[in-house]
Amino acid sequence: MTHPRWRHWALGAALVMLLPIVAACGSTSAGAPTKVVKVGLVTDIGGLNDKGFNHLAYVGLQNAKHDFGIQGDVVESHSGNDYIPNLTNYATKGYDLVIGVGFLMATAIGTVSTQFPNIKFAIIDGSGTDANGNDLNNKNVESLLFHEQDAGALVGAIAGQLAKDQADPKKSNTISAVGGISIPPVNRYIAGFQWAAQMIDPGVKVLIGYSNDFVDATKCAGVANSQIAAGSDIVFQVAGGCGLGALQAAGQKGVYSIGVDTDQKTADNSVICSAVKRVDVATYTAIQQVVNSTYHSGVSSFSLENAGVGFAPGNVTLPADVVAAEAALAQQIQTNQVTPPDTIATP
Numbered sequence: 001m002t003h004p005r006w007r008h009w010a011l012g013a014a015l016v017m018l019l020p021i022v023a024a025c026g027s028t029s030a031g032a033p034t035k036v037v038k039v040g041l042v043t044d045i046g047g048l049n050d051k052g053f054n055h056l057a058y059v060g061l062q063n064a065k066h067d068f069g070i071q072g073d074v075v076e077s078h079s080g081n082d083y084i085p086n087l088t089n090y091a092t093k094g095y096d097l098v099i100g101v102g103f104l105m106a107t108a109i110g111t112v113s114t115q116f117p118n119i120k121f122a123i124i125d126g127s128g129t130d131a132n133g134n135d136l137n138n139k140n141v142e143s144l145l146f147h148e149q150d151a152g153a154l155v156g157a158i159a160g161q162l163a164k165d166q167a168d169p170k171k172s173n174t175i176s177a178v179g180g181i182s183i184p185p186v187n188r189y190i191a192g193f194q195w196a197a198q199m200i201d202p203g204v205k206v207l208i209g210y211s212n213d214f215v216d217a218t219k220c221a222g223v224a225n226s227q228i229a230a231g232s233d234i235v236f237q238v239a240g241g242c243g244l245g246a247l248q249a250a251g252q253k254g255v256y257s258i259g260v261d262t263d264q265k266t267a268d269n270s271v272i273c274s275a276v277k278r279v280d281v282a283t284y285t286a287i288q289q290v291v292n293s294t295y296h297s298g299v300s301s302f303s304l305e306n307a308g309v310g311f312a313p314g315n316v317t318l319p320a321d322v323v324a325a326e327a328a329l330a331q332q333i334q335t336n337q338v339t340p341p342d343t344i345a346t347p
Helices: 004-018 053-068 080-092 103-115 148-165 184-200 217-229 244-253 279-291 320-334
Strands: 038-042 071-075 097-101 120-124 141-146 174-179 205-210 234-238 256-261 271-277 298-302 309-313
Touching: 038 053, 038 080, 038 279, 053 071, 053 097, 053 279, 071 080, 080 097, 080 103, 097 103, 097 279, 103 120, 103 141, 120 279, 141 279, 148 174, 148 184, 148 234, 148 256, 148 271, 148 309, 148 320, 174 184, 174 217, 184 205, 184 234, 205 217, 217 234, 217 244, 234 244, 234 271, 244 256, 279 298
Parallel strands: 038 071, 038 097, 097 120, 120 141, 141 298, 174 205, 174 234, 234 256, 256 271
Antiparallel strands: 271 309
16 A cells, blocks of 8 residues: 555656657658657756756656657756847747746746747746736746645645654754745745644744855855754755755754755755655646647646645655644645645744
8 A cells, every 4th residue: 555645746756657648750641751849948047957946847858858759958047147048049940849947037938939929938937027027928938837835835744743743853843944036936835834834833933044046055055054053953945956055954963854846865864855846747748738739828737736746755764643744734735625825924
């Protein structure tokens, strides 16, 4: 029998395998080869080696290349100034789909999609906006959005129950979150984490800090070390590659940590679980829509209910009541008995 804490993670992991396999090349119509779909992926500044967000998008692209026979190319952005040139490069070359990875690319997607109305675009965690952040609602832009608060709530339930049981390393009744830049996807994770932990243990203290960076691990390590010094003994990183520093800081100080976006238990022995966001599935889905001629503009949403988010176990065997608390909350979210908030509660 599958243990309850594995069920929603297994669902998410199986989703890629269950998506229909469609051959995009090699077939013929009246002797003519089928057109090969070309997809260009533009990473955010975290790059492909962030062991999370951008890497997952790349995995989704590779899965689509394998299943559909598409041409899939990727370019890394090293600063915000790279977004428009990188997106424009693929659009100018007539790619069938151009995917931007990350909320910070929203304005660039808005600009380039307006300039190339006949090219299809998708953006993970955002929409195509003007300079003021207003959605342009361009008919050639699909927004791939997630209920990060669902995943944050699952790991928050784990942290809250550990604190309530005094089963955390220092029994401090204090936990924390290290955010990267304060943007909606990051804050939704933290909002769910805070809400679930305090629902289970109303007395738990939740410290929240930001590195204002998604790349430099030393900055997140600094924030985490400050939180640990203030009593936190469970640190949730929500900062991409930068957050790897928070995980390592937790390990060095002998406390627990929680990974983000993908299963990060290999990043440090301190990782007890990870809040999972299936960026690979979203990327794959957008490509599949173009291959199948079902692409649409507007929002495609990924939540716990459709296995678009979840959690992965870590390096610590959790007590039975902690496992039960996470599984119970997951079931309540999936059946709409409770709805995690998408904004952080003020103290």
